[in-house]
Amino acid sequence: MIDAYEDPGTPDRRGGWRYLWWLVRCQPGRSAAGALLASVWMVLLAATPYLMSRAIDDGLAPGNTAALAGWTGALFAVGAFNAWLSIMRHRTMTRVRMDANFRTVKVVVGHVVRLGAALPRRIGAGEVVTIGVGDVQTISQCLTVVGPGVGAVVVYAVVAGLLLSISGPLAAVVLMGVPLTAVLVGPLMRRLQGAEGEYRERQGVLTARIGDLAGGLRVLNGLGGKGLFAEAFRRDSQRLRAQGYRVGAVASWLQALGAGLPTLFLAVVTWPAARLAAEGRITIGELVSVYGYVAVLVTPVAFFVETGYQLSRGVVAARRVVRLLRVEPEEDTNTRDAPAEPSVLHDPDSGVRVPPGRLTALVCARPADAAAVVDRLGRYEPSEATWGGVPLDEIGLSAVRERILVADNEADLFAGLLRDLVSGHRERDPAEVARAFRTAVAEDIVRGLPDGLDSPVTAQGRSLSGGQRQRVRLVRALLADPEVLLAVEPTSALDAHTEAAVAERLRRARAGRTTLVTTTSPLVLDHADTVHYLVDGKVAATGGHRELLDAEPGYRALVARDTEEAMAPDADKAPGTGPLTAKGAAR
Numbered sequence: 001m002i003d004a005y006e007d008p009g010t011p012d013r014r015g016g017w018r019y020l021w022w023l024v025r026c027q028p029g030r031s032a033a034g035a036l037l038a039s040v041w042m043v044l045l046a047a048t049p050y051l052m053s054r055a056i057d058d059g060l061a062p063g064n065t066a067a068l069a070g071w072t073g074a075l076f077a078v079g080a081f082n083a084w085l086s087i088m089r090h091r092t093m094t095r096v097r098m099d100a101n102f103r104t105v106k107v108v109v110g111h112v113v114r115l116g117a118a119l120p121r122r123i124g125a126g127e128v129v130t131i132g133v134g135d136v137q138t139i140s141q142c143l144t145v146v147g148p149g150v151g152a153v154v155v156y157a158v159v160a161g162l163l164l165s166i167s168g169p170l171a172a173v174v175l176m177g178v179p180l181t182a183v184l185v186g187p188l189m190r191r192l193q194g195a196e197g198e199y200r201e202r203q204g205v206l207t208a209r210i211g212d213l214a215g216g217l218r219v220l221n222g223l224g225g226k227g228l229f230a231e232a233f234r235r236d237s238q239r240l241r242a243q244g245y246r247v248g249a250v251a252s253w254l255q256a257l258g259a260g261l262p263t264l265f266l267a268v269v270t271w272p273a274a275r276l277a278a279e280g281r282i283t284i285g286e287l288v289s290v291y292g293y294v295a296v297l298v299t300p301v302a303f304f305v306e307t308g309y310q311l312s313r314g315v316v317a318a319r320r321v322v323r324l325l326r327v328e329p330e331e332d333t334n335t336r337d338a339p340a341e342p343s344v345l346h347d348p349d350s351g352v353r354v355p356p357g358r359l360t361a362l363v364c365a366r367p368a369d370a371a372a373v374v375d376r377l378g379r380y381e382p383s384e385a386t387w388g389g390v391p392l393d394e395i396g397l398s399a400v401r402e403r404i405l406v407a408d409n410e411a412d413l414f415a416g417l418l419r420d421l422v423s424g425h426r427e428r429d430p431a432e433v434a435r436a437f438r439t440a441v442a443e444d445i446v447r448g449l450p451d452g453l454d455s456p457v458t459a460q461g462r463s464l465s466g467g468q469r470q471r472v473r474l475v476r477a478l479l480a481d482p483e484v485l486l487a488v489e490p491t492s493a494l495d496a497h498t499e500a501a502v503a504e505r506l507r508r509a510r511a512g513r514t515t516l517v518t519t520t521s522p523l524v525l526d527h528a529d530t531v532h533y534l535v536d537g538k539v540a541a542t543g544g545h546r547e548l549l550d551a552e553p554g555y556r557a558l559v560a561r562d563t564e565e566a567m568a569p570d571a572d573k574a575p576g577t578g579p580l581t582a583k584g585a586a587r
Contacts, residue, residue, distance in 0.1 A: 008106040013325045016318035020139065020311075023100040024146055031146045034096050037089040038151030042300060044082040046159050049292020051075045057285035093147040101140035104321060108132070114329050123327060131324060135317035142314025149307040152300030159293045166286050167276060173269050269294040336390055338399040342483060342514055343388025345377050345404075351539035352377070352532050354484075354516050359507055361528035361545075362518040365558055367489070369537040370518035374486045377516070378406035405482035409489045411473055413461040418446070419453040422476045436478040439509040441501045442471040466493040474502070484514040491524055503527045522559050 012022035024031050051074055059068025108131060112119055119128070164171035270291055277287040342356035350373045354360045364370040376383035377392075379400045385392040392400065413421060423433065433453070437443050445468050449455035461469040470493045477485060490506075491499040503524040506515070517524060525531055525545040533541040533548055533555045541552045548555045 008103045008110070011107050011322075011325060013322050016315040016322060019318040019322050020142065020314060023103060023139070023143065026103060027096060027099050030092060030096055030099070034089065034092040034147035035150035037085055037092055038147035038149075039154040040151075041082055041085040041089050042148075042151040042155035042296075043158050044078055044085065046155055046162065046293060046296045047078055048075065049289040049296065050162065051078065052292060053283075053285035053289030055285075056288055057283055061284065089147060093144065096143055096146055097140040100143050101136055104136050104139055105132075108136070108321060108324065111325050111327075115327065116329065123324060128324070131317075131320055135320050138313050138317040139321065142310040142317075144310055145307045148303045152303040152307070156297065156300050159297055162293060163290065166282055166290060167273070170269060170273055170276075170290060173272065335396060336394040338395050338403060339388030339390065341388075344386075345392075345484065345514070345516075346386045347373055347376050348384045348386075349373075349376060350532075350534060350537055352534075354514060355530065356514045357512050358514065358529040359510065359527065360514075360516045361525050361531045362516065362534060363520055363525065363531060363548075363555060363558065364518070364534040364537075365520075365554075366537075367518070369534055371488055372537065373534070374406055374488055374516070374518060378404055378486050380406065403483040405477060405480055405485055407473065407477035407485060407487040407490065409470055409473060409487075409492060413457065413459070413469060413472065415459040416457065417453070418449065418455050418457050418472070421457055422472060422479055424476070424480070428479055433479065435509070436475045439478055439502075439505045440471045440474040441498050441505065442468070442475055445471065467495070467498065470494065471498075471502070474506075478509060485510065485516070487515070487517045489518055491519065491521060496523060499523045520558055525559065 009022075009026055012018040051071055055068055055071035055075065058064060059066075059071055112128070115123075160171050273282070273287055273290040273294075276282045277284060282290070344356060345354040346352070350369075352362065352373050354377065362370045362373060372381070375381040376385045379385070379392050379395075379397070382393060387395065387400075387404075419428075419433070422428075422436070437446060445464070446452050457463055457472075461472060464472065470490065474487070474490050477487065477490075491502050494502065499521060500523045503521075504527060507527045517528070519525065522545065528545060531543060531545050531548055532539050533552055535554065541548055541555065543551070545559075549559065
């Protein structure tokens with residue numbers, strides 16, 4: 001199987017079928033071995049009725065004990081060898097499936113890493129989750145066609161040849177079985193592909209909605225929108241359930257045909273064979289062998305149906321993977337230099353200007369509007385934003401990423417030691433790390449962990465509280481020490497005392513550096529040099545926090561809600577807990 005550090009190769013992104021074929025071609029030896037083992041195993045299954053017929057006609061019927069013992073011994077030897085072949089076939093096909101599974105995971109993860117921060121802006125979270133949870137497994141499972149699928153075709157041809165040596169009409173009945181099966185099952189396969197594809201799409205939408213609900217519950221409660229969102233979720237989940245019933249209905253027909261068609265096939269072939277034996281046109285041993293041959297064909301016919309079912313689901317899943325792989329990361333084709341000195345960031349769409357060396361705040365009733373401004377200033381969205389008068393989209397992307405950092409309050413936290421989590425790929429001076437933790441008022445996190453900075457943290461910081469996760473993210477951003485820091489809701493999950501301390505220390509730590517924060521907290525706004533008040537995504541007023549309190553009723557009403565929350569004694573609130581106001585807004 002593919003090694004953890006092995007290059008998975010370049011996937012074929014031209015379509016679902018081509019992607020599945022690429023997975024087969026990536027392991028040609030193992031795929032060929034699986035097909036060979038499955039073919040020999042099924043052919044030897046068909047050899048059993050032949051050996052039984054010889055034992056009856058050559059030994060049992062004439063009373064030849066030696067011949068009977070010989071054919072019985074051969075039957076035992078073939079059965080034992082075939083049991084070993086079955087084990088090897090299953091082991092080989094398990095490796096084929098696992099290789100396809102791991103290879104797809106590596107391809108998807110590698111592509112997601114290349115997309116980086118652009119991923120959530122171009123692919124829905126529900127889409128990625130659905131691929132990781134279900135589609136990868138479905139793709140690997142459909143590769144069953146490589147082994148039993150090929151073996152079914154081979155044994156079908158072999159049995160047809162054996163029957164032809166006994167009776168031409170019987171062979172004709174057998175040969176007509178597969179086309180008839182295709183006629184019955186084919187339309188259901190196409191219907192299953194359509195139903196399965198729509199089901200996966202709805203599943204991705206609902207998964208994304210669950211993520212939105214988990215991340216924005218406090219905001220929804222504060223704005224009175226929880227009921228509307230819950231109703232939308234209820235409608236979507238009911239549609240998904242209805243679509244699931246449609247998928248299940250088609251799948252149940254396929255599975256019923258997979259069980260029923262082979263039995264019907266057995267009856268159809270056995271009836272004329274019995275008539276031929278009664279008329280004396282074939283021997284009793286040949287009748288037994290015909291029944292055995294057809295009984296053996298129950299397995300390949302069932303595999304035909306199962307293979308079609310798995311392929312129908314697999315190609316739907318592969319198309320989703322291919323669609324993700326076709327999303328290309330932004331190419332850095334721009335060559336204009338970034339400003340040599342700290343310069344003004346300007347977003348014409350909103351009117352926001354971020355002067356260099358100062359702490360600027362964005363206040364907006366709709367967090368998404370403020371987040372959109374940050375995306376444009378951080379060059380995560382095409383825009384007319386400028387940096388020192390130079391269009392941001394024309395500056396080399398590497399220079400933008402090196403000097404401008406967007407610190408999202410929901411940015412991923414990877415599993416590992418706390419020290420590595422905040423330091424990134426570079427070694428940090430212990431004094432520098434200590435200063436960052438103090439600025440973020442996060443010393444208690446280090447003290448509370450058993451091994452301090454060397455304590456492990458689970459993926460997404462699930463072993464930490466909401467406020468602790470937020471402060472860890474702030475520590476990471478401070479240690480990066482960017483020239484321009486664009487922080488989205490950096491204190492929304494903190495209690496009032498901690499928030500006030502973070503705001504004061506952040507201002508001191510970033511003195512002389514360009515910093516932009518989106519917030520509606522008066523404790524943070526009171527430390528800002530400039531506050532932009534946005535209405536419908538446009539700057540409605542600019543000034544100091546206290547000036548806007550006096551001059552802008554809308555600003556005062558928005559901030560006053562957070563003033564009430566700031567008076568609450570809740571400590572280190574996790575998202576979704578505490579007073580239900582707009583303060584916890586985050587994208």
